[in-house]
Amino acid sequence: MQQTYRSNIEDYLLWRGDLTFRERPFNPVDNLIFSVFAYLPLDDLVPSEAGHRGPTIKDVAEEFAKLDGVEIKRRGYSERILQHIGFFKTAAETRRFAEVRLSGFKNKFDKDVETQFAAVSFSLEDGSHYVAFRGTDATVIGWKEDFNMSFMTPVPAQKLAVEYLETAAKALRGKLRVGGHSKGGNLAVYAAAFSSWWTQRRITAVYNNDGPGFDQATIAKEGFRALQGRLFAYVPQSSIIGMLLEHSESYTIVQSTQKGIAQHDPYSWTVLGTSFVCVDTVTDTSRFIDKTLKEWLGAxxxxxxxxxxxxxxxxxxxxxxxxxxxxxxxxxxxxxxxxxxxxxxxxxxxxxxxxxxxxxxxxxxxxxxxxxxxxxxxxxxxxxxx
Structure with a gap:
């Protein structure tokens, strides 16, 4: 029986936080951390235009630290958002993340066209960049757009993701990594696959962290073939969201401390050193749900x-x-x-x-x-x- 680990991305900050990206290169765990940061309420804290002169993680964390209980209540931050803010503030105290710069924050919510989209770019001290797309939030419209993916490609957020990546690529020099958690992972893959040749050649990796896939016709497009070897998908043992639709890339299965759908929580994914703790196969429950949904949608x-x-x-x-x-x-x-x-x-x-x-x-x-x-x-x- 495989050993169960309890350490997660919060523990990773203690292990790796004292080493900069110049001293130790980017790894898949860093990718998940930046994907979590995409959920932060960065309105009015990060410029909407991508560039190299945005505020650092340390700068933004200091702004979050100024919020008192009254202001937090006025803004209606959920417990989940407060967890993300706390994690972000911890990262800001590390050498690895403190000086990373943020720019190009976009946040669009439109009930009429059923769109929930947000993205932000991170510039690392080694000259590379991570473009992070936000996953689904708790809004009904956000989930409706996810369901629309079962019969529509592209949905509005996917179109916006391509536009965002192209704009960010023009403003940021250096290597690009693209990723996200949940729907954000789907948007990252779609944006990279349908970006221009000029942008695509600069992408070193695309990360889909338990995000849904695509229909077969979309996967057959040339952009997916061009990215082979640079697409990385991670799903927990009991993945449900990440098993939806089809994937052009093989996926790595990550051990989680939670059960069932709760394994979608990125804080539950176990980490050892600079890597996720991996297992050989998803659970029978995950396979059952995957098989059932695919057959149902296929009918x-x-x-x-x-x-x-x-x-x-x-x-x-x-x-x-x-x-x-x-x-x-x-x-x-x-x-x-x-x-x-x-x-x-x-x-x-x-x-x-x-x-x-x-x-x-x-x-x-x-x-x-x-x-x-x-x-x-x-x-x-x-x-x-x-």
């Missing part, structure tokens, strides 16, 4: 997927929530609003919704037999190897 055409997603989110929007965290408040009224929204659907939409959910249920039921056979095979293997 639906793009138009059917779109109608299902639109109907599902119309029901959610009937509750007047803008963030999924709001579902836990005034739950009875929210549930009542969703019930009324379902009742108000026209017959065709309601039939489609029930039929599609029924197909998902049938797919789950069929694959439970497969999951059971995997478990039986594993038990037999244990007996043979005793």
């Amino acid at each position: 639906l055409g793009p138009a059917e997927r779109q109608r299902f997603v639109d109907a599902l989110f119309d029901i959610l929007e009937a509750t007047d929530i803008t963030s999924f965290s709001e579902l836990s408040t005034n739950w009875f009224q929210r549930a009542r609003s969703m019930g009324e929204a379902i009742s108000s659907l026209d017959n065709e939409s309601r039939t489609m919704l029930i039929k599609t959910l029924g197909l998902l249920f049938d797919t789950v039921k069929g694959n439970l037999k497969v999951l059971l056979s995997w478990e039986l095979d594993r038990e037999q293997l244990k007996k043979v190897t005793k």
